[in-house]
Amino acid sequence: MAALSRGAGAASLLALLCVGVCSAVCVKVPSETEAVQGSHMKLLCISCMKREEVSATTLVEWYYKADGGKDVPIYEYRNEQRELESRFSGRLQWNGSKDMQDVSISVLNITLNDSGIYTCNVTREFDYEIHRPVFTSTTLIRLTVVEAAGEDLTSVISEIMMYILLVFLTLWLLIEMIYCYRKVAKAEEAAQENATDYLAIPSENKENCAVPVEE
Structure with missing residues (x-):
């Protein structure tokens, strides 16, 4: 009302x-x-x-x-x-x-x-x-x-829409956090794999892996 x-x-x-x-x-x-x-x-x-x-x-x-x-x-x-x-x-x-x-x-x-x-x-x-x-x-x-005075339909609908919006924003923020966490985790996992592969190369091959420097 x-x-x-x-x-x-x-x-x-x-x-x-x-x-x-x-x-x-x-x-x-x-x-x-x-x-x-x-x-x-x-x-x-x-x-x-x-x-x-x-x-x-x-x-x-x-x-x-x-x-x-x-x-x-x-x-x-x-x-x-x-x-x-x-x-x-x-x-x-x-x-x-x-x-x-x-x-x-x-x-x-x-x-x-x-x-x-x-x-x-x-x-x-x-x-x-x-x-x-x-x-x-x-x-x-x-x-x-x-x-x-009682609450009218318009105010009730407004409150419901506000709660729906809050829930939507919360879910969106949660999804974004999960996505970012997984992206960072994959990047760290890839970095660890590259480091492991490098350590597994014999020392003589590591020298060959060096990039030649042109004079």
Whole structure:
């Protein structure tokens, strides 16, 4: 989960940079769907606007529904941020952007009972001269809260590949050592054989074996 969380966090950061810094560019990124008990969880909701749609009045409504329950309003943005009376009172925080393309909220000190479905409704009324069209969008986030973070498949595969690489390097080094040892041993054996053959030659023949020196 750690690697996936880091990946999703990086994607979220990229989205925020695109929304916050490059106002003409907006990237919709899905929210994370798993949180660890006691942590802060950002519920990501992005509703992109085109350049010509920047002038608009935006209403944001957040709802929470437990398994088998009904939607309960927990937060809204209507000209200003407002936390509604709910079981989340005191634990919700606005985490959106000034241009209202990112309308995310964060749940602080999340608990196991916070698992469920979070709904983000965005309603925009565009301020055109001739008409005032209304655009609506809905984002559903099914959140699961766990007691502790577990290793995800990506990190497990990375560890396995690391161990395989270590084993491969160890075997390669062992093979190289054996090869070098045998090569040195053969060289010493050949040198000993040459020395033995030289000692076995009679002394008179050794003189004949001398290389003549030209004057």
